[in-house]
Amino acid sequence: MSYLLEISDLNVTFETRFRTVPAVRNVSLAVGQGESVALVGASGSGKTVLGRSVLGLVDEPGVVRGSILFDGRQVVGRTEEELREIRGVGVAMVFQDALDGLNPVYSVGSQLSEVLTVRLGHSRAEAKERAIELMRQVGIREPESRFNNFPHQFSGGMRQRICIALAVGMRPKLLIADEPTTALDVTVQAGILRLIKTLQRETGMGLIFITHDLAVAREVSERMAVMYNGQIVEEGATEEIFSRPQHPYTRALLLAHPARAKSWRDLEPIPDEFVTDEPSSDNQTVSAPAPTASIG
Numbered sequence: 001m002s003y004l005l006e007i008s009d010l011n012v013t014f015e016t017r018f019r020t021v022p023a024v025r026n027v028s029l030a031v032g033q034g035e036s037v038a039l040v041g042a043s044g045s046g047k048t049v050l051g052r053s054v055l056g057l058v059d060e061p062g063v064v065r066g067s068i069l070f071d072g073r074q075v076v077g078r079t080e081e082e083l084r085e086i087r088g089v090g091v092a093m094v095f096q097d098a099l100d101g102l103n104p105v106y107s108v109g110s111q112l113s114e115v116l117t118v119r120l121g122h123s124r125a126e127a128k129e130r131a132i133e134l135m136r137q138v139g140i141r142e143p144e145s146r147f148n149n150f151p152h153q154f155s156g157g158m159r160q161r162i163c164i165a166l167a168v169g170m171r172p173k174l175l176i177a178d179e180p181t182t183a184l185d186v187t188v189q190a191g192i193l194r195l196i197k198t199l200q201r202e203t204g205m206g207l208i209f210i211t212h213d214l215a216v217a218r219e220v221s222e223r224m225a226v227m228y229n230g231q232i233v234e235e236g237a238t239e240e241i242f243s244r245p246q247h248p249y250t251r252a253l254l255l256a257h258p259a260r261a262k263s264w265r266d267l268e269p270i271p272d273e274f275v276t277d278e279p280s281s282d283n284q285t286v287s288a289p290a291p292t293a294s295i296g
């Protein structure tokens with residue numbers, strides 16, 4: 001069987017003056033057409049770096065070794081120009097923070113239209129029509145009248161919807177969503193998850209959904225890969241992992257998961273050996289990504 005995405009023996013290492021961080025270690029993962037895979041794990045386990053590797057977006061001083069085949073084309077070791085060409089084949093990414101990715105000085109409609117004219121070669125009139133349709137598709141009411149609004153005139157949840165519209169508007173074969181709902185409140189979160197699933201069903205795109213939240217993973221994925229300390233320690237059908245977790249870290253994660261416990265007294269702390277000693281401030285060394293980047 002040929003996969004849409006085939007990652008084999010991937011290693012990503014950050015070598016700084018003070019230390020070497022092996023962020024992704026010997027990871028192999030395959031995603032089929034139209035399949036949804038959740039990548040779960042604690043903060044610092046390497047989920048984001050793995051997702052960014054697929055788009056050739058690993059920040060300096062990261063070194064990527066191994067193989068990432070997207071639609072049969074090798075991503076690792078490509079120049080920026082070659083990457084742009086590979087990106088044309090169709091991977092889009094939605095990031096956690098929608099604010100940075102939308103340009104504050106352009107209206108939302110013009111940013112959506114720009115993507116459609118530049119990437120898909122639509123005429124201006126076609127792009128406007130399709131941009132309005134996309135805004136409606138992601139649940140923005142009266143999109144015609146909101147077309148000329150600027151990002152600051154939308155709520156956080158709406159901005160994230162617009163980022164999803166930007167990504168999906170490029171008609172990607174694969175969408176990588178990196179904690180797209182973490183910054184949003186719970187009710188908005190549910191709407192965005194439903195939206196991503198609906199768009200996935202409608203467009204038939206593959207989905208990698210990065211999350212530290214097991215309930216979210218269960219909601220969106222058919223298959224789940226659990227990352228711990230840069231490695232995938234368990235992978236399989238989501239329901240199978242929920243009912244029969246094999247790896248001790250997965251079991252610890254599930255036991256610590258509030259939805260499983262009848263009361264807070266049932267919650268088990270994650271054992272010390274599974275708590276990474278990475279200071280969370282390390283993650284701040286990652287330069288803030290644009291909310292949508294694309295191979296597409």
Ligand SMILES: Nc1ncnc2c1ncn2[C@@H]1O[C@H](COP(=O)(O)OP(=O)(O)OP(=O)(O)O)[C@@H](O)[C@H]1O
Binds near residue numbers: 014042060062
């Ligand atoms: N540019 C960088 N320079 C140095 N180290 C980095 C860089 N980017 C990521 N790392 C390190 O790589 C490791 C994996 O980080 P990553 O952001 O992928 O984790 P994560 O599982 O996505 O965590 P979170 O859920 O908090 O986003 C961490 O130890 C992080 O500090």
